Amino acid sequence: xxxxxxxxxxxxxxxxxxxxxxxxxxxxxxxxxxxxxxxxxxxxxxxxxxxxxxxxxxxxxxxxxxxxxxxxxxxxxxxxxxxxxxxxxxxxxxxxxxxxxxxxxxxxxxxxxxxxxxxxxxxxxxxxxxxxxxxxxxxxxxxxxxxxxxxxxxxxxxxxxxxxxxxxxxxxxxxxxxxxxxxxxxxxxxxxxxxxxxxxxxxxxxxxxxxxxxxxxxxxxxxxxxxxxxxxxxxxxxxxxxxxxxxxxxxxxxxxxxxxxxxxxxxxxxxxxxxxxxxxxxxxxxxxxxxxxxxxxxxxxxxxxxxxxxxxxxxxxxxxxxxxxxxxxxxxxxxxxxxxxxxxxxxxxxxxxxxxxxxxx
Numbered sequence: 001x002x003x004x005x006x007x008x009x010x011x012x013x014x015x016x017x018x019x020x021x022x023x024x025x026x027x028x029x030x031x032x033x034x035x036x037x038x039x040x041x042x043x044x045x046x047x048x049x050x051x052x053x054x055x056x057x058x059x060x061x062x063x064x065x066x067x068x069x070x071x072x073x074x075x076x077x078x079x080x081x082x083x084x085x086x087x088x089x090x091x092x093x094x095x096x097x098x099x100x101x102x103x104x105x106x107x108x109x110x111x112x113x114x115x116x117x118x119x120x121x122x123x124x125x126x127x128x129x130x131x132x133x134x135x136x137x138x139x140x141x142x143x144x145x146x147x148x149x150x151x152x153x154x155x156x157x158x159x160x161x162x163x164x165x166x167x168x169x170x171x172x173x174x175x176x177x178x179x180x181x182x183x184x185x186x187x188x189x190x191x192x193x194x195x196x197x198x199x200x201x202x203x204x205x206x207x208x209x210x211x212x213x214x215x216x217x218x219x220x221x222x223x224x225x226x227x228x229x230x231x232x233x234x235x236x237x238x239x240x241x242x243x244x245x246x247x248x249x250x251x252x253x254x255x256x257x258x259x260x261x262x263x264x265x266x267x268x269x270x271x272x273x274x275x276x277x278x279x280x281x282x283x284x285x286x287x288x289x290x291x292x293x294x295x296x297x298x299x300x301x302x303x304x305x306x307x308x309x310x311x312x313x314x315x316x317x318x319x320x321x322x323x324x325x326x327x328x329x330x331x332x333x334x335x336x337x338x339x340x341x342x343x344x345x346x347x348x349x350x351x352x353x354x355x356x357x358x359x360x361x
Contacts, residue, residue, distance in 0.1 A: 254278065300348045
């Protein structure tokens with residue numbers, strides 16, 4: 001930083017006009033904007049200290065101007081930026097929340113957890129949104145915030161985030177279409193989306209873009225199996241899992257131990273493929289069993305295969321994650337699992353097969 005700039009800062013702070021904070025704030029901001037990109041960290045810290053001090057008790061208009069001028073600068077004073085981002089006036093905080101690279105994940109999460117929908121909407125427009133941030137936006141956001149977040153190509157979602165999006169999309173055709181169109185939506189999310197969708201959402205899915213319209217129309221008319229098959233077609237992970245699991249089955253190596261291992265991995269593809277082969281059921285039937293809120297059907301399949309409670313527990317946790325359910329009530333499920341007789345479970349499994357054959361004929 002040139003010495004004359006340092007002298008100007010010193011003169012400003014020593015000025016007898018220091019009470020005219022807005023004017024002085026504007027002068028210091030000019031100095032920073034002009035020299036941005038050329039300052040050392042020490043110089044930025046000095047500006048941070050001075051601007052932070054000057055910002056106290058200035059008018060809203062001055063804070064608005066400061067936020068808009070500093071928001072896009074990669075070396076903006078970090079302490080000042082956090083202060084502006086948490087300003088209750090959205091005209092001040094908005095540009096900073098949308099643009100500033102100085103706001104780290106922790107700061108964004110804290111702001112999203114403590115402020116209103118306008119602040120959340122501003123955050124949702126950032127170029128990059130991490131999973132921790134989108135978790136809060138999906139949990140706390142209203143329809144506008146959630147839609148903006150889901151439409152953000154730079155947003156990344158955790159399993160929890162995707163689960164929340166599916167729940168909110170069940171009665172929101174626009175959000176359902178956005179989620180359906182995201183290339184990073186896991187297959188289990190698409191399956192659950194269709195299974196839980198209201199009639200309004202199903203109709204919206206049926207009028208999807210030309211590339212998918214016929215597939216989705218078939219899904220509406222002939223149940224969700226066609227939609228699930230379409231999602232599998234474009235999944236490299238599914239193709240790899242299918243080759244591996246089918247090879248195990250063909251060589252007589254597909255047993256409970258392998259299924260338990262797949263469940264511990266959390267591999268939706270491997271688990272559903274293995275269960276479908278072991279139960280001699282169509283894959284789409286098993287997939288839908290995993291995305292439903294109630295695990296009754298899954299318990300029947302486990303008992304019919306004579307799976308241990310340890311393996312069944314692992315499957316229940318995986319099913320709860322895929323369906324967006326709460327932590328499974330293991331005591332209650334254990335009682336149901338224990339009371340269910342193997343012969344009855346096998347009979348129910350046979351009924352599943354018969355009904356499926358009838359539906360396909």
